[in-house]
Structures are given as C-alpha cells and as structure tokens.
Amino acid sequence: xxxxxxxxxxxxLGDPVRLxxxxxxxxGVPLCMGELSKDLxxxxxxxxxxxxxxxxxxxxxxxxxxxxxxxxxxxxxxxxGRDFIAALEAQWDQRLQALKQFAEQ
Amino acid sequence: xxxxxQRELTINASAERIYNAIADAQQVVKWFPEAVxxxxxxxxxxxxxxxxxxxxxxxxxxxxPYRYFAYRxxxxxxxxxxxxxxxxxxxxxxxIEELASGGCKVSLTETGFAxxxxxxxxxxxxxxxxxxxxxxxxxxxxxSTETK
Numbered sequence: 001x002x003x004x005x006x007x008x009x010x011x012x013l014g015d016p017v018r019l020x021x022x023x024x025x026x027x028g029v030p031l032c033m034g035e036l037s038k039d040l041x042x043x044x045x046x047x048x049x050x051x052x053x054x055x056x057x058x059x060x061x062x063x064x065x066x067x068x069x070x071x072x073x074x075x076x077x078x079x080x081g082r083d084f085i086a087a088l089e090a091q092w093d094q095r096l097q098a099l100k101q102f103a104e105q
Numbered sequence: 106x107x108x109x110x111q112r113e114l115t116i117n118a119s120a121e122r123i124y125n126a127i128a129d130a131q132q133v134v135k136w137f138p139e140a141v142x143x144x145x146x147x148x149x150x151x152x153x154x155x156x157x158x159x160x161x162x163x164x165x166x167x168x169x170p171y172r173y174f175a176y177r178x179x180x181x182x183x184x185x186x187x188x189x190x191x192x193x194x195x196x197x198x199x200x201i202e203e204l205a206s207g208g209c210k211v212s213l214t215e216t217g218f219a220x221x222x223x224x225x226x227x228x229x230x231x232x233x234x235x236x237x238x239x240x241x242x243x244x245x246x247x248x249s250t251e252t253k
Binding site for chain 1: 116213
C-alpha cells in the first residue's frame, strides 16, 4: 500500500464539504454530479472542484454515461485509509498495555 | 472516515498512580520512551528518545493531576526535533476516570492526521512501526530485570 495514497485520502477528507459529499455517497449508490452538488452551501462550480479533489485522491470515481457524469465512492481506497488508522490504533493498544502493566505492578 | 484514534482500557491502579506513570518523567520512561529530556511540564518542550530509532520533540499542552495529560508531536517521527507547534502535528490526550468498581478507565485520543503534510505522514508511518518494535523490547527488558 502506498503511504502517499493514504495521506492523500486523509487530506481529501479533511474538509467539511468533501466529507459531506462522501457521506452522501456512503451507501454505495452512484449519484449524478448535479444531484451531488446541491445544497452544499457552495456554487456548482465550487462543488465540481471539490469532487475533482476527491477524484484526484481516488476517493471517488467518475462514470461518464448518458446525459450526466455519475460519481461513485471508491471502496478500495477507503479500505486503505481504514487500514492505515487501524495500524496506528494497534500501536496505541500495545503502548496502553505497557502502561497498564507498569501501573498495575 | 475518521481523523481520530480513540482507545480505552481499564487499569487496576489508582488515578494518582496512573497519572504519575504518564506525567512523571522518571516513570514514563519505564513503559514509553527510553529517555526524556527538556522540560517535562505543562507548557514545556521535551524530547522523547527511542534509542537507535531516534528522537521526537513534544510540546506538553496540559497536565491536570490525576485526570488529564496532553501533548503534541509529529507522530512517530525520528527527524523532527524542534518546536512542534510550528509544524503540522497531532494532539495526544490521556484521560483518567476513577471507576466506582475500583481502578480507572484510561482513554487515549490522537487527533489531527488530516493536517499532516504528505511527506511527514509518510515518514512517520514507517517510523511508528519500527518504533513499536523498540518499545516492546524495552518492556520485555524492564520486566525481566524486575523479576530477577
């Protein structure tokens, strides 16, 4: 797994608008660009820019087809992000066990 | 996607004992870094040494006896020594709560991963893995000396 890719994921998700876009896609159903851009509190152009940032981080994929482009979550990328955090969590678990053993002796 | 690490465990010791294990420079080296230098106090800057792995600067954000201890660092990095507040960092927080049933609940959170620039996070991830191997070794050494 590329660490650069993982960090890109976290950077991509470190923005409230982009996080909201991801949440709207989180049930796995692809949405049209237009639909996805509604009620984000920013212009359509701004929304398009944010979606493009998610594409660059491979968080979402674009599927051209019919009259409009559809946007879908990239499940494989999100799984990488989870793995990264899981590894750090495992380290803390071990450190906390060391703290426990030390404090309880 | 989470930008937070959150862990929790029960430790069968008093809040004071647990707090001191974290906040006392002479005790924290028994289970976490090999050595601590600098100002290990609230508002102070200290350096945690992990043997051959390297050193990490920390900035101690808060020390509230026997409940709370928080510091900032660039996670696991062996190359960042300096004022961590001048670079993107994560905040590590320990919270200690006494349980009615005896012992304490200890919660740990680390936040701020999304703010780390790519190059630092990339390096720190690799370093963290090696860092833990080192820590395990230290712990084993510590307990084997204790029981001798």
